[in-house]
Structures are given as C-alpha cells and as structure tokens.
Amino acid sequence: MAxxxxxxxxxxxxxxxxxxGWTKEVNxxxxxxxxxxxxxxxxxxxxxxxxxxxxxxxxxVEALKGLLVEK
Numbered sequence: 334m335a336x337x338x339x340x341x342x343x344x345x346x347x348x349x350x351x352x353x354g355w356t357k358e359v360n361x362x363x364x365x366x367x368x369x370x371x372x373x374x375x376x377x378x379x380x381x382x383x384x385x386x387x388x389x390x391x392x393x394v395e396a397l398k399g400l401l402v403e404k
Contacts, residue, residue: 341380342369354378362388 343361350356355375362372371394374386389397 337365339364340366345371348373351375355384364388 340363341360342363345359345361348357348359355377357373357375360372361369363369368390370388370390372386372388375384377383
C-alpha cells in the first residue's frame, strides 16, 4: 500500500461519538501536501487511527450544500 501523509489544518467539529470513543469528525485536511479538502471520517481518540471517510473539494462542498438546501 502506498504511503500517504495528512495534516489536519482545521478541526470544524464532531458529529457523533461512539461507545468505543471514536468520533465522526468534520475537518479540513491536507492530503500529501495538497490543497486542504473538507473531510468527514471516524477518528480514534488522539487522531492516532482513522476510519474510511470522504473528502470533498470546494466545488463538491458547494454542490452538496445545494442538494441539502433543496430537501
């Protein structure tokens, strides 16, 4: 598996906390030194491990906002 790096640029908030202590968070993350993206995923306490998630660029965030407002 390829190596990757990440930097949590801004912690925006916690959506939920599981019984295990893991949290579903919304953050701005720079992956491999790239422009930060909005990221939603599960994190272990202290951010030492992460679960699967989704990263959205600015255009995708705007599209998602539009979809949510329509509902």
